[in-house]
Amino acid sequence: xxxxxxxxxxxxxxxxxxxxxxxxxxxxxxxxxxxxxxxxxxxxxxxxxxxxxxxxxxxxxxxxxxxxxxxxxxxxxxxxxxxxxxxxxxxxxxxxxxxxxxxxxxxxxxxxxxxxxxxxxxxxxxxxxxxxxxxxxxxxxxxxxxxxxxxxxxxxxxxxxxxxxxxxxxxxxxxxxxxxxxxxxxxxxxxxxxxxxxxxxxxxxxxxxxxxxxxxxxxxxxxxxxxxxxxxxxxxxxxxxxxxxxxxxxxxxxxxxxxxxxxxxxxxxxxxxxxxxxxxxxxxxxxxxxxxxxxxxxxxxxxxxxxxxxxxxxxxxxxxxxxxxxxxxxxxxxxxxxxxxxxxxxxxxxxxxxxxxxxxxxxxxxxxxxxxxxxxxxxxxxxxxxxxxxxxxxxxxxxxxxxxxxxxxxxxxxxxxxxxxxxxxxxxxxxxxxxxxxxxxxxxxxxxxxxxxxxxxxxxxxxxxxxxxxxxxxxxxxxxxxxxxxxxxx
Numbered sequence: 196x197x198x199x200x201x202x203x204x205x206x207x208x209x210x211x212x213x214x215x216x217x218x219x220x221x222x223x224x225x226x227x228x229x230x231x232x233x234x235x236x237x238x239x240x241x242x243x244x245x246x247x248x249x250x251x252x253x254x255x256x257x258x259x260x261x262x263x264x265x266x267x268x269x270x271x272x273x274x275x276x277x278x279x280x281x282x283x284x285x286x287x288x289x290x291x292x293x294x295x296x297x298x299x300x301x302x303x304x305x306x307x308x309x310x311x312x313x314x315x316x317x318x319x320x321x322x323x324x325x326x327x328x329x330x331x332x333x334x335x336x337x338x339x340x341x342x343x344x345x346x347x348x349x350x351x352x353x354x355x356x357x358x359x360x361x362x363x364x365x366x367x368x369x370x371x372x373x374x375x376x377x378x379x380x381x382x383x384x385x386x387x388x389x390x391x392x393x394x395x396x397x398x399x400x401x402x403x404x405x406x407x408x409x410x411x412x413x414x415x416x417x418x419x420x421x422x423x424x425x426x427x428x429x430x431x432x433x434x435x436x437x438x439x440x441x442x443x444x445x446x447x448x449x450x451x452x453x454x455x456x457x458x459x460x461x462x463x464x465x466x467x468x469x470x471x472x473x474x475x476x477x478x479x480x481x482x483x484x485x486x487x488x489x490x491x492x493x494x495x496x497x498x499x500x501x502x503x504x505x506x507x508x509x510x511x512x513x514x515x516x517x518x519x520x521x522x523x524x525x526x527x528x529x530x531x532x533x534x535x536x537x538x539x540x541x542x543x544x545x546x547x548x549x550x551x552x553x554x555x556x557x558x559x560x561x562x563x564x565x566x567x568x569x570x571x572x573x574x575x576x577x578x579x580x581x582x583x584x585x586x587x588x589x590x591x592x593x594x595x596x597x598x599x600x601x602x603x604x605x606x607x608x609x610x611x612x613x614x615x616x617x618x619x620x621x622x623x624x625x626x627x628x629x630x631x632x633x634x635x636x637x638x639x640x641x642x643x644x645x646x647x648x649x650x651x652x653x654x655x656x657x658x659x660x661x662x663x664x665x666x667x668x669x670x671x672x673x674x675x676x677x678x679x680x681x682x683x684x685x
Contacts (some may be wrong), residue, residue: 196219196337196495200328202316203344203350206292207464207481209299211342213252214489217601218652219431220496222308223338225330227315231300232372238292238478242268243277244562244579245479246284248486251654255284257298262290268560269474271540272385273547276449276558281635282563283582287475296480316345318354321459339496342461344481347450349466355457360526361450361469367412369422371404371442372396376435384429385532391429401440417444447471447527449520449594455509463488468516473526476519479562487512490601490652499622500676511567522559558638573659574642580650581636585628591597597626601652603675609646609662618678619671623649649674 199215201208204226215222240262247257267287278285303310315331319341326341343351352359364387375393379402383392389407396403406425421432422442438590451468455461464481488508492501529540546552558564569577583594585606597604603623607614611627634642647660649670658670672678 196325197223198338199340199342199492200225200316200326200336200338201342201344202328202349203346203464203466203657204300204310205346205464205481206295206299206478207485208342208344209308210482210485211274211295211344211463211489213299213303213306214486214601214652215493215496216303216308218490218493218543219254220493223336224308225336226310226312227327227331229313229375231297231312232293238295238472238475240267240287240289240291240475241295241479241482242287242475242561243280243282243284244565245482246288247282247563247579247582247595248482248654250283250582251486251598252601253596254298257302258288258295260513261294261298262288262535265289267475268557270526270547270556270560271543273544275547275553275560277561277563279635280554280557280561280563280637281581282442282637287561292478293546294454316341316343316350318350319460319492325483326459329412330480331669340459340461340492342463342492343466344485345462345466347465348468349462351460352452352462352466353492355460355462357457357462358453359450361520362448364411364446364448366407366527367444367446368405368407369417369425369442369444371417371422371436372401372440373404373422373436374400374438375402375421376437377432379434380430385530386429387428387531387533390530393434402434402436405434411446414442417442435499439576439655445472447473447524449524451513451516451520455504455513461488461492461505461508466518467512470523471522471527473523473530474560476523476560480516480519481517483562483565484512486653490603494622494676498676499680504674504676513565515565518559554638561637564639567655569657574636574639574647575645575647575655575656577660578656579654580637580656581634582650583630584632585630587626587628589671595654597624598650598654603652604650605647605667606650607647608644609660613662614647614660614667615663616671618670619675622675623671 198221201212201224203235204224212222212224226586236587264286318329319332320327325339328336379393391406394403407427409428426433449470463484489503528663567577605616605623605625607627616623616625634644645659646662648656649658651657657674
């Protein structure tokens with residue numbers, strides 16, 4: 196028996212398992228793939244807030260060393276330059292998913308996260324004290340909680356009976372890595388069917404192909420013949436495609452789980468939401484789910500916080516996911532060169548020359564403008580904490596360094612000793628520091644300087660102070676459990 200079983204070893208599942216492990220909870224991943232190798236490059240990177248999250252855990256440099264920093268926040272044909280956003284990472288990181296997963300796998304290996312490869316979760320039965328997780332090979336394992344991060348076809352979601360409402364596909368595309376015998380055109384092409392392109396990969400031999408199908412494809416695994424047909428319909432030739440490494444079909448279907456929780460079972464990543472890849476939101480949304488859920492689930496497992504804390508996961512991440520899905524639907528419509536859509540695209544392009552509009556949309560795509568509804572108060576409340584250069588008794592440091600262990604921080608920028616976590620001192624680290632710079636938030640701009648703030652392990656601000664303790668104890672109790680509890684784990 197373990198504390199938490201995470202079904203699915205993709206980026207979301209690995210990030211969640213790491214968060215739980217950092218918090219002192221026994222988590223294990225069950226992954227159907229027999230090895231760490233992901234066949235095909237898959238998704239192509241992530242945006243600013245996701246890089247910040249990795250930076251909060253001290254591992255961003257591992258990804259930055261292998262990826263390419265680019266301005267790749269797009270809406271339609273318009274590039275949204277976010278280089279002036281107040282973050283250390285005002286860019287998109289271009290890095291294929293197979294490399295992202297390899298780097299994450301190395302990290303969770305260092306943390307000692309067990310991964311049971313070659314196994315697949317087929318269902319479960321839960322009771323008041325745990326979950327019996329049924330595996331496809333007939334085996335089973337018991338855990339206190341189960342998290343489904345097992346793709347858009349999630350067996351966990353289906354077994355939980357959680358609805359997956361949304362919109363059916365209207366268009367499908369094939370994506371593949373193949374070799375060719377003919378010369379291929381450079382760059383992307385947009386026509387009345389959709390987006391198409393062929394790109395030579397790093398090995399100088401393999402071609403990455405994306406082609407929109409003229410008719411909506413079936414919900415089956417595509418073949419080399421399907422790819423050849425789609426290319427011929429668009430380009431008049433299939434370029435002699437052969438020796439496929441990987442072929443897949445994606446659509447613009449958009450769905451979101453009606454609930455992110457059913458008792459002791461929770462959903463994250465693609466199991467909770469699917470959408471067109473337009474805008475590059477996929478990996479980032481899943482990682483944001485993971486860091487929101489991980490510290491909350493860990494506290495409930497350890498008995499320091501009530502079970503009701505898990506309800507805030509749905510309350511915060513479901514609206515954030517719905518907002519991102521709405522954006523991907525709008526993006527997908529723009530990726531077609533129909534004359535009417537072209538007129539719309541030109542109109543939107545003109546509007547995005549307005550700086551305020553650029554910042555609004557850039558904030559959404561980058562993930563830097565996310566605000567969880569924690570009530571009225573300072574503009575920081577509910578938003579991600581900036582990575583300030585602060586000075587502590589031990590010298591200067593970046594604020595994100597305080598979050599490397601996934602532990603909450605009570606940052607006091609006022610008079611030393613003016614605030615105190617009291618009975619929560621074992622759950623929240625108090626840091627007295629000074630900061631002399633300005634305060635600026637993405638999209639919002641300059642804000643007044645708070646005297647203190649309570650920063651959750653996911654980097655979001657749960658309380659701000661004016662130099663007194665007003666409201667601090669209530670915030671500590673809400674997010675980190677009643678005072679004085681040091682309950683053993685079940």
